Amino acid sequence: MSIVLDIIISGVISGSIYALLAIGFSLIFGVARIVNIAHTAFYMVAAYCIYAVTNYLGWPAVPAMFIAVIFSVILGMVTYKLLLNPIREHEGAVLIATIAIAMIFEQVMSLIFTGTFLSVPKLVEDYFTIFGVKVFYQQLLTLGAALAIMLVLLLFLFKTKLGLAVRSTAQDREVANLMGINESFVAMITMGISVGLAAITGAIVVPLTILEPHMWTPPLIMMMAVVVLGGLGSLKGSFVGAYILGFAEAIVVFAFPMGAFLKGSVALSIMILVLIIRPEGLFGVYFEEER
Amino acid sequence: MLLEVSNVSVWYDKAMLINNVSMGVDKGELVSLVGPNGAGKSTLLRTITGLVAWEKDLTKRSTHGEIRLEGQITFDGERIDQVPAHEIVKRGLILAPERRRPFKEMTVIDNLMVGAYLVHDKANIEENLEKVYQLFPVLKDRSHQVSGTLSGGEQQMLAVGRALMSNPKLLCIDEPSTGLAPILRQEVFQRIREISSLGITVLLVEQEVSSVFKMATRNYVLSAGKIIAEGKGDELLENELLRKTYLGM
Numbered sequence: 001m002s003i004v005l006d007i008i009i010s011g012v013i014s015g016s017i018y019a020l021l022a023i024g025f026s027l028i029f030g031v032a033r034i035v036n037i038a039h040t041a042f043y044m045v046a047a048y049c050i051y052a053v054t055n056y057l058g059w060p061a062v063p064a065m066f067i068a069v070i071f072s073v074i075l076g077m078v079t080y081k082l083l084l085n086p087i088r089e090h091e092g093a094v095l096i097a098t099i100a101i102a103m104i105f106e107q108v109m110s111l112i113f114t115g116t117f118l119s120v121p122k123l124v125e126d127y128f129t130i131f132g133v134k135v136f137y138q139q140l141l142t143l144g145a146a147l148a149i150m151l152v153l154l155l156f157l158f159k160t161k162l163g164l165a166v167r168s169t170a171q172d173r174e175v176a177n178l179m180g181i182n183e184s185f186v187a188m189i190t191m192g193i194s195v196g197l198a199a200i201t202g203a204i205v206v207p208l209t210i211l212e213p214h215m216w217t218p219p220l221i222m223m224m225a226v227v228v229l230g231g232l233g234s235l236k237g238s239f240v241g242a243y244i245l246g247f248a249e250a251i252v253v254f255a256f257p258m259g260a261f262l263k264g265s266v267a268l269s270i271m272i273l274v275l276i277i278r279p280e281g282l283f284g285v286y287f288e289e290e291r
Numbered sequence: 292m293l294l295e296v297s298n299v300s301v302w303y304d305k306a307m308l309i310n311n312v313s314m315g316v317d318k319g320e321l322v323s324l325v326g327p328n329g330a331g332k333s334t335l336l337r338t339i340t341g342l343v344a345w346e347k348d349l350t351k352r353s354t355h356g357e358i359r360l361e362g363q364i365t366f367d368g369e370r371i372d373q374v375p376a377h378e379i380v381k382r383g384l385i386l387a388p389e390r391r392r393p394f395k396e397m398t399v400i401d402n403l404m405v406g407a408y409l410v411h412d413k414a415n416i417e418e419n420l421e422k423v424y425q426l427f428p429v430l431k432d433r434s435h436q437v438s439g440t441l442s443g444g445e446q447q448m449l450a451v452g453r454a455l456m457s458n459p460k461l462l463c464i465d466e467p468s469t470g471l472a473p474i475l476r477q478e479v480f481q482r483i484r485e486i487s488s489l490g491i492t493v494l495l496v497e498q499e500v501s502s503v504f505k506m507a508t509r510n511y512v513l514s515a516g517k518i519i520a521e522g523k524g525d526e527l528l529e530n531e532l533l534r535k536t537y538l539g540m
Binding site for chain 1: 340345346349350355376377378380381386388392394395396404406408409
């Protein structure tokens with residue numbers, strides 16, 4: 001019984017985190033066709049930012065989170081404008097540039113914070129026990145925040161005019177442009193939202209994780225696996241794929257001896273299988289080259 | 292003239308797709324642009340609506356070939372060849388593009404709302420929506436259906452309806468009848484006539500010359516990027532060479 005509960009709690013939480021990351025990643029891919037390898041590097045930047053603000057400035061955690069998210073969004077938009085926008089039509093170059101950006105962030109973080117493992121205190125320390133399983137309130141808080149943010153994003157996309165612009169640009173940027181939507185402005189805003197989602201994920205995950213300059217790679221692998229499983233560019237796919245992988249990971253970790261070591265390989269195996277059997281993923285979007 | 296195209300040429304790399312074209316559309320007219328496949332009809336519409344310039348801007352930064360544009364386009368007394376595509380709509384010039392291109396994963400109503408993107412007056416949007424629903428009642432019935440599941444004819448109505456939502460003075464329609472059953476084609480043409488009678492100027496690109504010549508006030512025949520003839524339908528049809536070589540009749 002307790003193992004089932006462990007799996008459910010861990011699966012739902014990791015699934016929500018992966019969903020937040022993958023949705024942000026899919027969003028900017030959908031709108032601007034940017035495969036942003038640096039996506040989880042922004043997640044790392046936000047996490048370190050919280051560490052810096054709480055430790056060096058002595059600020060409380062919640063305002064630190066806001067600062068971290070705002071800082072990352074600005075960083076993301078500036079990066080987009082200066083480094084990605086000029087080469088946007090070279091898809092290969094964009095991919096390489098985002099890898100470079102991620103590595104720069106990694107190096108800058110190790111220069112500033114060294115490679116030591118750091119951590120940020122939990123917002124709430126308490127936990128309760130249910131069927132012998134410890135559930136931290138922090139875990140529930142992270143879960144609640146993740147779900148709330150997804151809901152806000154959904155409302156933004158489906159209930160606002162800018163959301164309409166983002167959705168239509170993602171489908172056919174030329175026709176969106178024709179209808180009066182400044183697609184390059186929409187791409188920049190979307191970059192901000194996408195990085196914002198990564199930063200928020202970093203902010204709500206940081207109390208549950210360890211900070212170190214390579215912390216962006218494991219979630220990157222999971223996120224890529226989620227996106228491949230769900231279908232590149234599909235928000236619904238990212239959402240569903242994230243929970244499938246979150247649960248797959250939890251099952252492997254809790255139900256198999258030494259399973260924690262297999263976490264990454266499960267994600268990668270699923271990714272390879274999907275690519276072989278159904279390359280477009282569960283809800284893949286078929287992209288037609290429009291002329 | 293509402294729309295005036297003067298000496299416009301377009302090159303995609305070394306291929307000259309539009310060759311020194313001059314043409315115009317007067318307020319209230321229904322002008323057709325006909326010609327064989329590959330004549331440059333769509334490219335001309337895309338040039339007028341700013342899409343070629345937009346593409347040129349994009350390809351400047353890519354490995355694709357270079358696009359070159361020459362000439363001058365004025366709309367409603369204002370030069371628009373330097374205006375970005377997304378700002379041209381504001382001036383009342385819009386295109387219902389080739390192959391209809393609805394936003395396939397969005398609902399019919401969302402598609403129409405994208406058409407009204409630059410209209411800020413809610414009452415005006417409602418009024419336009421009412422007008423579109425009156426012209427195309429099927430869109431009202433399907434307003435919450437995802438547009439990718441509509442039939443070809445319905446998608447065409449959506450493309451025209453979406454364009455109408457932007458308060459156009461001049462509506463360009465690119466090959467609305469392609470891929471439709473004959474009966475649907477006649478229906479689409481009928482709707483275009485109705486739009487024209489609402490006072491909206493129409494520039495229509497079509498393959499189906501016989502129907503178009505009956506409804507258009509004036510016609511241009513385009514071949515290999517050049518305008519080779521202009522006039523009323525019956526006048527053009529009198530010219531046997533033109534009829535056989537370029538109009539396939």
